Amino acid sequence: MGEWQVCPTQNSLTRGNETRQLEHTPMQLLLFLAQHANQTLSKEQLLAHIWTGKVVSEEVLTVAISNIRKALGDSARTPKYIKTLPGKGYCLICPPTALPSANTPVEKKRPLWHFAPLLLLVPLLWWFWPNMAQLTVAGAVPSSAGQDLYNQGRFLLFSQEDNHLLRADSLFDQALQQDPQLGSALWGKAMVLLLKAENTSLEQAAPLRNQAMQLLEEAEQRESDNAAVQLQLGWQYFTHQRDFRLARQKFERAIELDGRDPIQHFLYAQFLMAMGENDAALLATRRYIDLAPQYYAVPVVAWIYNTARQPQQALSELEKIAALTEPDLSFHHSAIKILENLGQDQRAFHHVLQSMQLSGFTAEQISQTRAQFTAGGLTQVYAWFIEQKISDNLGHYAAPLAYARYAIKANQPEQAIKWLQQAQQARQIELLWMAVDPYYDPLRLHPDFHLILNQLGLKPPSQ
Template sequence: MQDFRLGEWQVSPTQNSLTREGKTKQLEHTPMQLLLFLTQHPGDTLSKDLLLEHIWAGKVVTEEVLTVAISHVRKALGDSARTPRYIKTVPGKGYCLICTPEALKDATFVSAKPLWHVLAPIVLILALFWWFWPTSLSQTAAKQTPASAGQELYNQGRFLLFSQQENHLQRANALFEQALQQDPQLASALWGKAMVLIIQAEELPRQQGAPLRDQAIALLEQAELFSPDHAPVQLQLGWHYFTHQWNFQLARQKFERAIELAPHEPIHNFLYAQYLIAMGDNEAALKATRRYIDLAPQYYSVPVVAWIYNTARRPQDALVELEKIAALTTPDLNFHHSAIKTLENLGHDQRAFNHLLQSMQLAGFSDTQLTSVQQQFRQGELAAVYLWLIEQGIGDNLGHYSAPLGYARYAIKANDTEQAIHWLQKAVAQRQLEVLWLAVDPYYDPLRLHPQFHQILQQLKLDKIK
């Protein structure tokens, strides 16, 4: 795609950079693709669902990934959510590019296509790691794939799987098929076909996508038979058994096998840590997270360690971790979300509310909404604020996940047990990813003696976790 001008900036998509007055700023890959998609529709309000579908196609993610990416784009452009010159937030609807892109002299502006190339071979769990994973996993696949007659065909298919190409999924799948004709036992090509099916399944309603996902798992299990030492296959199986089948014992085996095969891949340790947190093994989760940070020190500022301390009922230690991060970098949306949870666990509701306000400001809420929230806090503190968010139908992730799970947590704070159970049941029915940590998160302690909460844990197969 050719460079173009956006306001006072020259945008270079191939370099992931913005240049103004001789000074260049780098923009991460995914925020750049989000900016490019917005430039395809200047003046149009694009819904959050549409943006998630195009930028994070085939992935189970919350709206937090979009909010974070928008924040990164605005920061790079020097834009403000409150007084926007480039990207306007339309509350309850989405985002609108209010600055028209212009072609440079002797250059042609080309509209962005659907952005498949951000896809990674796993379903993502925390949005803040999005920009790192695709590179890591594509490299892992390359290292773990044995040479074979179909290897070059597989490499071409994998390139399309990760690249911005029209009809790339179909083309990638055809190349994987050709690779298997050359070598029917090529595990990497089976993995590739499985990933195509998983991506397609995630675009459909859960029931409609289930047959595709079943086919994908069958291909991965076949690949495992042919090549039990293929780390990406082990990792994808582990994630599937954890998040879809809720077969936690088998998930552990696959995660540990992936780490054994590729111990220096940061993503292996990170995903294993998330699994360990859900299983209540906080010490092992902390060790895995430390390994992850050692292997990928650029992500030290991500508040994963604070999350582990929170689930371990050590909120003061979590606060210490957050203070370390705040001393090193400007707090972002994820930091504020973690601070809200930590400070509430410590009983510091005023400070938690301050971070909630900053979270809403970064998310682009209007001055009117911010004023209403402040009024609610003066009248009834956080309980009133959270009930107001439910009444207003604001389901964005403002620190307690998106709805319906966010509504359940709001109701807990408001001491409305029945409403909390109601929203929890909806979250489980929708298989909202974050329900997998219900058994260990102390925020749900007020519900622990409720029989329906125990039934929910049984449904999730988490009732034995302490």
Template sequence: MYEFGPYALDVHERRLWNAGHVVALRPKAHDVLVALVRRAGTLVTKRELLDLVWRDVSVEEGILAVYVSSLRKSLGDCGETGAYIETVPRAGYRFSGAVRLRTVPAEPLSMRWPIGVLPARPEVSELIGRGRACLMTASRSDIPRAVEAFRSAIALDPDYAAAHAGLAVAHCAEAELRLAAPQVAYPSARAAALRALAMEASNADAQVALGTVLFLSDWNWNGARRSLERALELNADHTEGWLLYGRLLEALGYLAEGLAAKQRALERDPSSATVHLQIALSYWNQRRYDDMIAWATRSLDLDPQHLLAREYLASAYWKKGDLDRHMAESLTHARAAGAPLDLLEDLRRTYDTRGRAGIVEFALRANANGPPMQLALLHGEAGNLDEAFAHLDAAIASRDPALVHVAVAPQWDCLRGDARFHERLEDVGLDAAADRCQRYLQQHGHGP
């Protein structure tokens, strides 16, 4: 914990405090501040900052001025020779404020710590903080870095429960973002979560890890709920715990309660693009598309490169019937994801000539070998219901984590009127969730 003026910078929890209040910082702004504070009083060159904060990404040097300006505003620091961050012309930056390092007091040698409870070495804590920060971006490029960070922490301290818990959640994220097959990622996640619990059953991170596995892999709705509620009893400030608990409640048809849980996460991490996006998805499940667009846009304001936010924004415009905006967002998303130029031009021509039906047909051709869940949705949109249900059955058989919200999410409304859909919900134990969702939508004037 680095302290300067009225501020406290918690590297492990990735939070900046000012007199007991969290100061909202974008993730990269936090990383720039940490790099400067650690070398307070010393010139940090622009090249060094770029290597520290954007190690695996090629960015222009000018981005530093943007983030330093943002930090100065957050710190109430005016001008290039402010109280905290000094600009060294043509060279770099220096943190000029007086910094105090608060450390954990040494315990008497006679004190015995249970395994997994012993405070982590600083380098282990930093690795865990880095892993959590990568997880919270929900980015395909950051999840492998999260896995690497947690594995490095375990290599340094194999008896620290939080490191194993973080690795479990990271493996689950690999499956959700299709970076690894579920049958590969989830057994590794389960083993890591159980190892964390064996070390420290009363560890909130370990309970969140188990809840994540039970929710996304096992579809053990009640077991996941018990684990997450236990985690939040142990640590009521667990941002990831509140976020996942909100997702679970929504999957079970408790739409208002799910949104409320995610808002608890927002109170604890107001600068997280992913938390904002999860709130957007709450409004998506409530069919409040204008609210979803507003929150997805806020997510993009915090992180312009957040591909999931762009994807969900396009989906909201699709549901509203605003196909021009849908196409604009889809093309922006595809460019950012590295789609070939000829494919983008083909998509634009198809939309211009054939409209909505053309987009669906194009997507079916482009994703002919895609995941069964995606093919089920596309065939449903095209009206090919038999094909849609065949692919849905394949997705259920593989326990695709994207199906956890099948009872409530509006993308499945294309199949919802078919009796076969209710049969599938009964098979996975979510028929009651669909009924709760339907009652909520009727009561609040929303619906397919």
């Protein structure tokens, strides 16, 4: 788009050697404008499409447009990209083009997952995952008819739209007809199923994930040296099969096959952190940052220090990031956890408010939250969040896990255990870091807490 290459799965804008990040919501807004390039979209249309089901003011739209313009280096007075039409709305005046074409050799870059209802999300998926795409590049430049069809299907995966997923799946089938031994096409079909699973109920997702695992295992038999297949197997064994021994094997095999790929080290670090291996997780994260310095602002290192019970060092890492770039939603979420761990609730609350603003809460809701804090601090704020059934991720993941963590802060251990059990039934991925996260310390002597750990296959840090 103009001089920028837009990558929705990374929430990034790239121009030459320069890469800038956009929050998820502004990126979705930019994509919607791009789908209607040269058309004037009213504020009502944009609010209804991007903030579906939420009661928000026009201010959130103004802020999102401003963030997009800032990232693009655009000007409201002399726009090259987004034009404001007073009283009417906004228009993207720089039509985009799809890149790359299926027949164009491309540089072998891997997108970082927009950690899904984890980062995606894992305590990293706390960022990436609520809309975790779980995508990594498999295969190489087209060298056969089957490979060419595979690359076309892989390209469509990045759109994450239902009709594109169907087309991608069809292309992967055609690729297998051309080349029955093309394991990467099986990887593609598995990814289609996993993406579908992210948008379905728990009951519907289970058979989709099982089918995906079968395809990945078959892909491994056909292409045992495919790093993307090994990585996805590792992630599935870790997050859904809960077979940590096999997960470690697959992660290490993926790194052995493609050690220059930063995503291998990034996800392996998340696994190591859940296992309580903080030193190894820190080494893997440093490797990831060395290979992908543009993602230094993702507060992974800070979170590792926090789980290692070095919150002051974690805060120091956050302060380094804050000095380099504008804090984003993932930064505020990390700051909330770390500052609470340090007992600095007033500062943590500032980041709660920033998270609410960036998440599209109304001015009235934010004002009510301020009143709760004035009356009883974060303890009362979190009790009020439970009462109001605020299920959004405001620094402590989404509900029901969020409610468990709020109840811990509110000194309601029995309620916290109840919500943790519900989170376990819902198979919230962030529970995989429960054994090492110091936030759960008030529950560590509770027998039901250990029961949940056992159900997850996890051991307390001392073991």
